[in-house]
Amino acid sequence: MPSGKQRIRYHNHTKVLLCYVMAWGLALLIPFVLLAYVFPYTLAGSAPQLVDPSAPGLSLPMQAIAGLARHAARPTGQLLLDQIAMRDLIWRVWVGCATLGAWALALAAQLLWRARYVRPRSGARAAMGAVRTFRVTLLAIAAVCALGALGVYLAGVRWIAGRTAWDYAVYFGGFACTPLAAWACFRLAAPPAISGKKAFFKRL
DSSP states (O other): OOOSSSOOOOHHHHHHHHHHHHHHHHHHHHHIIIIIIIHHTTTTTOOOOOOOSSSOOOOOOHHHHHHHHOOOOSOOHHHHHHHHHHHHHHHHHHHHHHHHHHHHHHHHHHHHHHTSSSSOHHHHHHHHHHHHHHHHHHHHHHHHHHHHHHHHHTGGGOOOOOOOOHHHHHHHHHHHHHHHHHHHHHHSSSSSSETTTTTTEEEO
């Protein structure tokens, strides 16, 4: 045994966990705030009509609105406001579900990549392979988010007249944040076997 004090190496599990919580939490919190709090003040009443309220097989809230429309001799001001509010709600829920789906798929892909290199057989060879698979996985995550954003655009955004920067920020912000969260966890929260202070994957 060499003389002197030996350096004790501590695992960075806490730092990695905080990195994941902050990165992926923000990627989910930002679109939620945009849809739940920014939309009512900037884009209320501008959502596209995704479904016909009078169509069969709708949810109970939509059936209630359709019932009001059928029993009203002529649309009242309050009824019109209720219909617009329901249209906005359906659109926001749809965009939120699309954003959440892309977020969940991206997180699953990133975690699967990380699990692959927790205990590699060869450290140096695994590190080189991790760089290649990192780029492929990140590209796949970006493609999933791009497809989600394209679906949102084709489903309704393209029909919105007079689109502003708020429309693009609220509806596509989550799809832009998710690849950034994945990139941060790839580069900063990689397994210790393939990361280091001067390596491609940084050690927290």
